[in-house]
Amino acid sequence: MAKTIGNYFDELRGTRVWRSVFRGGTGSSTLRRSLAIQQNVFLHLFSTKVRRRMVGLSATWYLGTLTFGTFLILVVTGILLMLYYHPSVPQAYADMKDLQFVVSSGLFLRNLHRWSAHAMVFLVFAHMFKVFYRGAYRPPREFNWVIGIILLLVTLFLSYTGYLLPWDQLAFWAITVGSNIASAVPLFGNKIHFLMLGGNLVNANALLRFYVLHCMILPLTAILFIAIHFWRIRKDGGLYAQQSEPKTLAARAAGSAAAKGAQ
Amino acid sequence: MEPSQNKSSSLWQTLFGHPIRAFGVVSLLFLISLAIAPAKNHFSEWRHYQKQYLVLIRGRGDAITLQRHLQPGIQQIWLPELGVVDRCTSCHVGLKEASLADVTTQPFRRHPVIPHTIDQFGCVMCHRGQGAATTVEEAHSSTLAWEEPLLPARYVESSCGQCHRVPLTGTPQLNLGRQLLARNGCVHCHTVKLPDGTTMKATDDPPSLVHIADKTTREWIYAWLKDPAAYAVSATMPNFKLSDDDARDISAFLIANSTPLPGDTAPVAATQKAPDPTAGASLYGESFCASCHAVQNAAGNLVGGDVGPELTRVGSKVKPEWLQVWLRNERIYDPPTEMPHYRFNEQQVALLRTFLLNKTDSDLLANVRLDAATPEQIAHGKTLVTEYGCASCHEVGGIKKPENFAPELTRIGSKPVAQLIFLPGMQHTLPDYIAAKIRNPRSFGSALKMPQYTFAPSQVDALTTALLSLTERARTLPAALAVPAPSASTYQPAGRAGQLMADLGCFSCHAINGRGGDMAPDLTWEGSSVQRPWLAEFLKNPNTLRPALIRRMPRFNLSDGEINELTNYIMTVYQSPAIDRDSMPLSGYPAAQVEQGRQLFYSKYACQSCHIVDTKTDKGYIGPTLTQVGSRLTPAWIYSWLKNPQALRPGTIEPNRNMSDEDARALTAYLATLKSSGKPGTKVARLEARP
Numbered sequence: 001m002a003k004t005i006g007n008y009f010d011e012l013r014g015t016r017v018w019r020s021v022f023r024g025g026t027g028s029s030t031l032r033r034s035l036a037i038q039q040n041v042f043l044h045l046f047s048t049k050v051r052r053r054m055v056g057l058s059a060t061w062y063l064g065t066l067t068f069g070t071f072l073i074l075v076v077t078g079i080l081l082m083l084y085y086h087p088s089v090p091q092a093y094a095d096m097k098d099l100q101f102v103v104s105s106g107l108f109l110r111n112l113h114r115w116s117a118h119a120m121v122f123l124v125f126a127h128m129f130k131v132f133y134r135g136a137y138r139p140p141r142e143f144n145w146v147i148g149i150i151l152l153l154v155t156l157f158l159s160y161t162g163y164l165l166p167w168d169q170l171a172f173w174a175i176t177v178g179s180n181i182a183s184a185v186p187l188f189g190n191k192i193h194f195l196m197l198g199g200n201l202v203n204a205n206a207l208l209r210f211y212v213l214h215c216m217i218l219p220l221t222a223i224l225f226i227a228i229h230f231w232r233i234r235k236d237g238g239l240y241a242q243q244s245e246p247k248t249l250a251a252r253a254a255g256s257a258a259a260k261g262a263q
Numbered sequence: 264m265e266p267s268q269n270k271s272s273s274l275w276q277t278l279f280g281h282p283i284r285a286f287g288v289v290s291l292l293f294l295i296s297l298a299i300a301p302a303k304n305h306f307s308e309w310r311h312y313q314k315q316y317l318v319l320i321r322g323r324g325d326a327i328t329l330q331r332h333l334q335p336g337i338q339q340i341w342l343p344e345l346g347v348v349d350r351c352t353s354c355h356v357g358l359k360e361a362s363l364a365d366v367t368t369q370p371f372r373r374h375p376v377i378p379h380t381i382d383q384f385g386c387v388m389c390h391r392g393q394g395a396a397t398t399v400e401e402a403h404s405s406t407l408a409w410e411e412p413l414l415p416a417r418y419v420e421s422s423c424g425q426c427h428r429v430p431l432t433g434t435p436q437l438n439l440g441r442q443l444l445a446r447n448g449c450v451h452c453h454t455v456k457l458p459d460g461t462t463m464k465a466t467d468d469p470p471s472l473v474h475i476a477d478k479t480t481r482e483w484i485y486a487w488l489k490d491p492a493a494y495a496v497s498a499t500m501p502n503f504k505l506s507d508d509d510a511r512d513i514s515a516f517l518i519a520n521s522t523p524l525p526g527d528t529a530p531v532a533a534t535q536k537a538p539d540p541t542a543g544a545s546l547y548g549e550s551f552c553a554s555c556h557a558v559q560n561a562a563g564n565l566v567g568g569d570v571g572p573e574l575t576r577v578g579s580k581v582k583p584e585w586l587q588v589w590l591r592n593e594r595i596y597d598p599p600t601e602m603p604h605y606r607f608n609e610q611q612v613a614l615l616r617t618f619l620l621n622k623t624d625s626d627l628l629a630n631v632r633l634d635a636a637t638p639e640q641i642a643h644g645k646t647l648v649t650e651y652g653c654a655s656c657h658e659v660g661g662i663k664k665p666e667n668f669a670p671e672l673t674r675i676g677s678k679p680v681a682q683l684i685f686l687p688g689m690q691h692t693l694p695d696y697i698a699a700k701i702r703n704p705r706s707f708g709s710a711l712k713m714p715q716y717t718f719a720p721s722q723v724d725a726l727t728t729a730l731l732s733l734t735e736r737a738r739t740l741p742a743a744l745a746v747p748a749p750s751a752s753t754y755q756p757a758g759r760a761g762q763l764m765a766d767l768g769c770f771s772c773h774a775i776n777g778r779g780g781d782m783a784p785d786l787t788w789e790g791s792s793v794q795r796p797w798l799a800e801f802l803k804n805p806n807t808l809r810p811a812l813i814r815r816m817p818r819f820n821l822s823d824g825e826i827n828e829l830t831n832y833i834m835t836v837y838q839s840p841a842i843d844r845d846s847m848p849l850s851g852y853p854a855a856q857v858e859q860g861r862q863l864f865y866s867k868y869a870c871q872s873c874h875i876v877d878t879k880t881d882k883g884y885i886g887p888t889l890t891q892v893g894s895r896l897t898p899a900w901i902y903s904w905l906k907n908p909q910a911l912r913p914g915t916i917e918p919n920r921n922m923s924d925e926d927a928r929a930l931t932a933y934l935a936t937l938k939s940s941g942k943p944g945t946k947v948a949r950l951e952a953r954p
């Protein structure tokens with residue numbers, strides 16, 4: 001059965017339409033394969049060749065891919081939610097109620113967004129632990145680890161800004177407490193607090209700011225850094241799997257990495 | 264274990280063993296889970312109820328009409344200016360269908376007839392609950408994300424009170440509750456600010472305790488403090504559940520703190536001989552004391568009015584010296600009292616005093632033994648009086664009236680349930696909380712200060728209703744919706760007549776220019792209405808105008824000078840601008856017109872159904888007797904009254920008969936001839952005497 005599907009797929013790749021879109025033709029030669037990857041704006045970020053061992057579950061547990069998957073779900077559901085949501089004080093909570101009670105599958109949409117957000121934070125951490133304990137942060141991948149940290153922060157800010165948008169008591173007080181923590185910064189604390197909320201209290205300005213951050217600035221930042229993150233995977237020698245490392249690097253790391261014992 | 268593990272691992276192998284198979288399985292699961300959402304959407308409760316409704320109406324005669332009225336899909340009443348988004352009508356589809364009167368199953372019952380249309384205010388405004396919700400649970404109950412459940416039907420009148428500050432005929436429970444709030448002194452301690460910015464005023468008049476030692480004894484104070492209801496079943500003072508020692512110390516403080524009033528201690532005038540006991544009772548009756556004061560009869564029922572205090576056991580309370588001064592002129596002890604100054608002569612004072620002092624209850628003070636008060640007890644008493652907030656209601660010398668003694672109740676009707684502390688076993692709803700607080704305040708903690716009232720269950724419900732009307736919504740509604748209570752008139756007649764009217768307590772019974780009681784007729788236009796000789800005679804010797812009434816204005820023993828003063832003032836000042844008293848003569852109407860009027864009276868308008876002109880034949884007992892109306896009322900007033908009674912006295916039950924000018928003129932002419940034969944009042948007095 002698997003073979004049949006493969007055959008159909010090969011046939012599809014041979015059609016004129018497919019070839020006009022993807023340019024690379026059929027055939028499994030290394031050249032064809034690398035052309036197929038390099039001539040696609042999305043795929044060109046990835047390595048042209050990946051070892052079968054490295055896409056096995058045990059290599060990464062797919063944690064990075066799953067994180068990206070949740071991000072895609074969040075973008076899609078988020079855009080749909082934006083169709084129903086007004087970031088205004090009198091309307092925001094009523095829109096939540098409308099999503100829950102009258103929008104077709106609105107509750108599903110909102111829950112999907114919410115649970116994906118929770119899952120993404122969890123997966124980001126799991127991904128980081130995996131990278132850390134595997135020692136995949138070591139040179140030449142150290143800069144990609146830094147980008148990963150930036151993506152962690154962006155994820156957390158996305159979660160935090162999204163929390164205010166339902167405009168209920170939980171949201172209001174969570175943001176009040178959170179923004180008060182910011183005002184504890186020495187010297188500039190109150191300025192940061194004011195800048196965050198657009199005022200001294202959580203109110204209409206804060207709601208609008210958090211909305212813009214949540215729906216525009218932070219997602220674009222995330223997309224930008226995700227792209228860099230993926231591109232660096234390729235440039236840094238592909239997905240990390242222990243045995244694929246050059247001997248010299250592995251030996252250099254062997255002395256210092258206590259993480260090695262953790263495996 | 265082993266085979267089953269093998270089996271499960273082989274199942275895993277089958278499903279996910281190969282990447283492509285795993286992809287297929289996961290995709291299938293994903294599709295199924297995606298299908299759940301639209302499925303849930305399709306099998307929603309409101310769709311189910313709309314289908315049921317169609318089944319319900321199928322067999323009915325007007326099924327086609329009903330079906331045409333039914334709009335499928337989610338329905339809502341959206342009133343942006345009121346903040347109303349009510350989707351209740353998605354399930355309650357038959358609310359407006361008058362023909363569904365026989366349907367008893369919810370959610371298809373039609374709405375009872377109310378003065379507003381449903382589209383005008385939506386549902387939540389009156390019933391609470393979550394209007395935006397489209398599921399039964401969320402719409403009706405208190406859930407994680409919604410605090411306000413449906414208001415139980417028995418408190419629904421409270422919602423009327425959000426806009427209506429005036430008593431409505433349809434909301435007896437709310438009206439009673441508001442009255443109780445004011446009358447039981449709740450608002451002495453609890454501030455209640457109304458949406459119009461005013462503060463709710465108490466209508467009780469707790470006595471000042473500054474001169475309390477002149478009036479009563481320490482023993483009585485002790486007994487009263489321990490249980491006010493033991494002295495008077497109608498007592499509005501609640502039971503503070505004081506210990507014996509606390510009651511002893513408070514009574515000690517109040518007596519020690521009291522300052523004497525000059526004259527209160529004058530010895531009782533010696534009565535020559537024991538007065539006739541029935542004379543006191545009949546003077547009590549003639550003076551219509553019972554219009555304001557109640558007395559418990561042998562069956563335990565209160566008989567009499569509730570303006571003044573109950574007098575069942577007054578002899579066990581007051582000192583004879585004080586009572587004597589009070590009966591001579593109560594304004595010496597209590598200047599703003601509502602009681603009229605009767606101007607009793609000394610003999611009458613003695614009669615009434617003896618009659619009242621005989622109203623004792625030997626059980627009341629039987630077990631009260633108090634030793635002389637020590638300074639420590641007095642000091643402790645003062646502390647207690649401050650702590651219990653006695654000065655919130657009573658004037659107590661040396662203690663300031665506390666501000667905000669008890670929690671403000673301005674928004675109690677919207678208090679979030681999360682902020683309430685419930686007792687074990689209580690329903691966690693706001694109405695239940697309020698009712699429990701009123702029923703037994705100390706059950707929420709023995710250290711609480713709120714005393715125990717003795718309210719009947721219906722009164723608790725009424726109070727709860729009144730409190731539930733004090734909502735946040737009431738304060739944020741558009742001002743145009745508010746139906747404010749007319750602002751209390753502060754009308755005060757001027758000059759010596761004004762002083763005289765205050766002394767006689769006219770406003771306790773009569774209303775003038777919006778101020779005063781409703782026990783007796785409104786006197787705002789009295790000067791246009793009556794003839795001067797009749798008024799002077801009435802003030803000297805009042806009689807009743809209505810054959811079915813025994814109660815009348817008491818006689819005040821007014822001097823001729825006082826009568827003259829009052830009559831002049833009334834005839835000059837209380838004139839209606841709409842009536843020219845001199846436009847029609849008092850007499851001299853042509854006989855033909857009089858005869859025409861008489862016929863109109865008896866035939867066309869059948870006035871004798873309610874009024875009496877000929878005491879032998881007429882049987883009308885509803886309206887005032889008209890035997891001497893020609894001496895009492897001015898023809899100009901009679902004419903205007905016949906044309907439109909409600910214009911002169913709003914709410915009067917006399918119907919507006921839409922008379923032609925000619926008919927009204929003829930009837931006026933006829934009535935103007937009905938003069939008193941001799942002394943005014945005699946004929947009526949005779950009528951009254953008839954069984």
